[in-house]
Amino acid sequence: MEIRINNRVVQVAEGCTIWQACRSVGIHVPSLCYLKDVSQNASCGVCVVEVKGARSLLRSCITKVTEGMEISTNSLRAMEARKLNVELLLANHPQDCLVCDRNGNCELQQLTFTLGINSKRFVRTRKEYYAKDDSSLSLVRDPEKCILCGRCVAVCNNIQDVKAIDFSGRGLKTKVSAFLDKGLGNVVCTNCGQCALVCPTGAITEKSSVSEVWAALQDPEKVVLVQTAPAVRVGIGEAMGMPYGSLVTGQMVAGLRRLGFSRVFDTNFAADLTIVEEGNELLHRIKNGGTLPMITSCSPGWIKFIEHFYPELLGHLSTCKSPQQMFGAVAKTYYAEMTGIDPRDIVVVSIMPCTAKKYEARRPEMDGAFQYWKEKLNLTEKERFFDVDYSLTTRELARMFRETGIEFTQLPEEEFDSPLGESTGAAVIFGSTGGVMEAALRTAYELYTGKRLDNIDFRSVRGLQGIKEADVNLNGTILKVAVAHTLKNAGILLDQIKNGTSAYAFIEVMTCPGGCLGGGGQPIPTNAEIRERRAASIYFEDEHKAIRKSHENPEIARLYKDFLNEPLGEKSHHLLHTHYVE
Ligand code: HC0
Numbered sequence: 001m002e003i004r005i006n007n008r009v010v011q012v013a014e015g016c017t018i019w020q021a022c023r024s025v026g027i028h029v030p031s032l033c034y035l036k037d038v039s040q041n042a043s044c045g046v047c048v049v050e051v052k053g054a055r056s057l058l059r060s061c062i063t064k065v066t067e068g069m070e071i072s073t074n075s076l077r078a079m080e081a082r083k084l085n086v087e088l089l090l091a092n093h094p095q096d097c098l099v100c101d102r103n104g105n106c107e108l109q110q111l112t113f114t115l116g117i118n119s120k121r122f123v124r125t126r127k128e129y130y131a132k133d134d135s136s137l138s139l140v141r142d143p144e145k146c147i148l149c150g151r152c153v154a155v156c157n158n159i160q161d162v163k164a165i166d167f168s169g170r171g172l173k174t175k176v177s178a179f180l181d182k183g184l185g186n187v188v189c190t191n192c193g194q195c196a197l198v199c200p201t202g203a204i205t206e207k208s209s210v211s212e213v214w215a216a217l218q219d220p221e222k223v224v225l226v227q228t229a230p231a232v233r234v235g236i237g238e239a240m241g242m243p244y245g246s247l248v249t250g251q252m253v254a255g256l257r258r259l260g261f262s263r264v265f266d267t268n269f270a271a272d273l274t275i276v277e278e279g280n281e282l283l284h285r286i287k288n289g290g291t292l293p294m295i296t297s298c299s300p301g302w303i304k305f306i307e308h309f310y311p312e313l314l315g316h317l318s319t320c321k322s323p324q325q326m327f328g329a330v331a332k333t334y335y336a337e338m339t340g341i342d343p344r345d346i347v348v349v350s351i352m353p354c355t356a357k358k359y360e361a362r363r364p365e366m367d368g369a370f371q372y373w374k375e376k377l378n379l380t381e382k383e384r385f386f387d388v389d390y391s392l393t394t395r396e397l398a399r400m401f402r403e404t405g406i407e408f409t410q411l412p413e414e415e416f417d418s419p420l421g422e423s424t425g426a427a428v429i430f431g432s433t434g435g436v437m438e439a440a441l442r443t444a445y446e447l448y449t450g451k452r453l454d455n456i457d458f459r460s461v462r463g464l465q466g467i468k469e470a471d472v473n474l475n476g477t478i479l480k481v482a483v484a485h486t487l488k489n490a491g492i493l494l495d496q497i498k499n500g501t502s503a504y505a506f507i508e509v510m511t512c513p514g515g516c517l518g519g520g521g522q523p524i525p526t527n528a529e530i531r532e533r534r535a536a537s538i539y540f541e542d543e544h545k546a547i548r549k550s551h552e553n554p555e556i557a558r559l560y561k562d563f564l565n566e567p568l569g570e571k572s573h574h575l576l577h578t579h580y581v582e
Contacts, residue, residue: 003069018060018071019047029073030082030111032089032149032200034061037528039154039198044147045085046111050075057081083115089147091122093201100145100202105524107200108147126172135183137362138191138207138355143175145203152176152195152204159513161488162305164189176203188308190487192301192511193355193393193520206355206521209390210399216347216389217260224347225335226261227327227420228252230268230431231353231516232394233541234534239398239523240408245533247541250413255406256351257414266416267350268423270323270330271430271439273559274298275550277576278320279443280567282506286448286479291315293482293497293504296436298322300360301511301520303580305487310494311582316507319577323430324350324357325366327420328387329575332369334563335420343373344383350391353431353519356511361388368575393521422555425541425548432535433485433515434461434468437508441472441481442549449475456548462539464514464531467492469504485510485518 001014005022012021022029031047034040040061048057052070057078065071072078089108097103130143150167153176157163164187168177178187196204216224237246256264282294297303297318306313321329327350332343350357360366369387373379392400401408415421426442429435438458445453460470461481466489472479482504484490490509496502512518514531517538547553564571 001065001067003065003067003071005071006074012065016065018049018051018058018063018065018069021065022049022060022071022073027073029060030114031061032107032111032147033151035151035154035198038159039149039151041150041154043150044089046082048078048081048085049073050078083117086111086115087117087121090117090120092124092126093147094144095120101205102202106202128173130175133178133183134207135185136189136191136207137185137359139184139189139193139196139204140207141184141204142202143177145201146176147201147203148174148176149200150176151198151200155194155198159486159488160190160192160194160511161491162188162190162192165195190301190304190308190511191356191359192487194512195520196355197520197522197524197526206393206396207358208396209358209392210396213349213390213392213400216349221345222347223262223341223345224260224349225263225265225331226256226349226351227265227267227270227324227331228256229324229350229352229354229357229516230271230428230435230538231519231522231534232351232397233428234431234517234537235353235394235522236397237408238530239395240401242409243533244530245537247537248408249541250415251408251411253416254411254414255401255408258406258411259400259404261349263417263420264414265327265331265420266423266427267323267327267352268427268430269420269553269555270327271427272424272550272553272556273326273330273576274320274323275426275436275439275443276556276567277572278318279440279447279551281318281320282440282444283448284568286505293502293507294318295507295509296440297578298430298436299509299511299516300354300356302487302490302509304356304359305490305511306494307580307582309491310498313494313497314580314582316497317580319579321366321368321576321578322360324352324360324391325387325578326576328361328366329368329372330559331420332385332387333372333575334559336369337563338419343369343377344385347389348387350388351394351397352391353394353516353522354391354512355393355520357391357521361386361391365578372575394519394523395521398523419555419558422553423545424550424553425543425545426550427553428538428541428545431516432462432538433464433510434483434508435515435538436510437461437481437483437506439550440506440508443551444479445472445474446549446551448477451475453549461508464528464535479506480504481506481508483508485515486513487511
């Protein structure tokens with residue numbers, strides 16, 4: 001369709017919005033509320049443009065183009081209105097940019113600069129001051145910094161179908177809040193952190209443990225171990241100024257050593273361990289008439305979702321703890337025994353692309369190592385410790401690197417420490433939607449058939465489609481599997497189980513769009529294009545790994561030989577498996 005934008009004749013797609021049309025011809029109209037694939041609230045008024053013949057300025061994010069339309073994005077009237085709307089937002093916004101978590105990466109701050117706003121013109125109009133909500137183990141909400149753009153509400157309601165937050169009040173009293181103002185920690189929030197990822201300001205951020213980790217690193221009595229999740233290696237580079245999806249495994253290891261961690265280990269090692277346990281669990285259920293479909297259990301936001309909304313289906317969850325938690329339990333038992341380090345002196349820090357991992361680490365049942373040592377060391381309840389002490393997001397790790405002035409891009413590539421550092425290609429793909437399924441199939445096939453699997457790429461479960469499915473031929477037995485990412489898509493598969501129409505034997509669910517590579521703790525921005533680049537790097541690492549099947553990881557074989565004895569055995573049961581709460 002032909003239209004005019006800023007006096008230039010252009011061809012744009014029929015049915016698109018003015019915002020999209022402008023974008024398609026290289027004109028960026030700013031917006032603080034519109035976010036592709038997430039929200040289209042038309043609440044901020046920043047994207048207004050002038051259209052010939054229209055009585056008022058139009059919001060470009062919701063107005064569709066029509067044949068022959070004449071649009072001006074840079075008329076004085078449009079530019080002044082845009083500026084005025086931002087100035088009105090600033091009237092009620094705290095002026096504490098210098099100490100704000102999002103300083104340097106705030107869309108409001110950036111827009112204030114690009115629109116040339118250099119003084120505060122209006123006084124505060126809102127009378128009430130809102131307190132911070134820090135009731136959650138994962139997230140902190142500061143309603144004073146909220147500009148009511150509605151992105152968080154949209155992602156929570158439409159993408160995750162959780163509805164933990166919404167608008168309340170009217171006029172100047174409008175705010176975003178959890179149900180009855182109870183605080184995020186006291187409602188159905190799954191801690192996924194997608195709200196923090198889409199927030200244009202510092203109104204929602206992760207609850208940081210950076211200062212606690214610095215303190216542990218300075219403590220001469222402590223041995224501080226770090227584990228890094230699969231998706232961090234394709235995210236941390238971005239946060240340090242590198243291109244989207246940069247694969248920086250070796251530099252990340254080097255950087256962590258320079259921060260002072262005693263040993264740098266890999267959550268991927270525990271991902272391989274998870275596959276061995278979970279693969280055996282699946283086959284056990286298939287052979288013994290156990291509950292099917294079995295559903296993966298490594299994504300903590302997903303666990304909270306099913307506990308809240310579908311408690312009657314908890315029996316479908318694998319009992320395997322997540323790799324983060326398996327790592328903590330193994331580090332404070334097997335590794336402690338092997339090295340003679342008192343488990344009370346070990347501090348396990350995990351670096352995760354996820355905010356819900358903070359919550360997972362504090363679930364009361366995640367103290368397997370303490371239970372293991374309790375009698376042996378005569379420990380009292382006061383000495384109780386968790387398997388994982390601190391879980392930091394990718395963004396928090398970037399903050400630590402910045403604080404120390406580490407030139408991340410100049411770091412050499414280094415290897416993980418051993419044991420607990422070796423991993424396979426199957427483990428790294430955990431970071432992408434479909435990856436746990438593919439990793440499990442690589443192992444389950446060989447366990448079930450006793451034959452070698454030569455073509456190990458299960459491409460039908462890859463990609464960013466919301467729900468994927470595949471039929472896998474296990475020597476004549478067809479295993480129907482499905483993969484879902486986002487909690488809304490998970491809900492669709494759960495409803496099928498509920499109404500008896502589910503055709504699957506095994507389902508993978510990941511909480512966040514794209515899987516962990518799109519997790520709520522990843523660098524901002526994270527969008528569809530960036531997720532694809534991170535996924536490409538993850539599959540690249542898998543392809544170039546010497547070993548690509550979890551059960552072939554020699555360090556895992558050694559762990560079973562020297563400590564666990566066998567998959568699903570007594571020790572595994574206590575340290576690597578868990579239960580769920582309605
Ligand atoms: Fe994930 Fe995980 S893959 S949940 O997405 O299973 O956060 O990256 O660390 O634990 O391994 C996140 C990522 C992990 C865990 C692993 C799983």
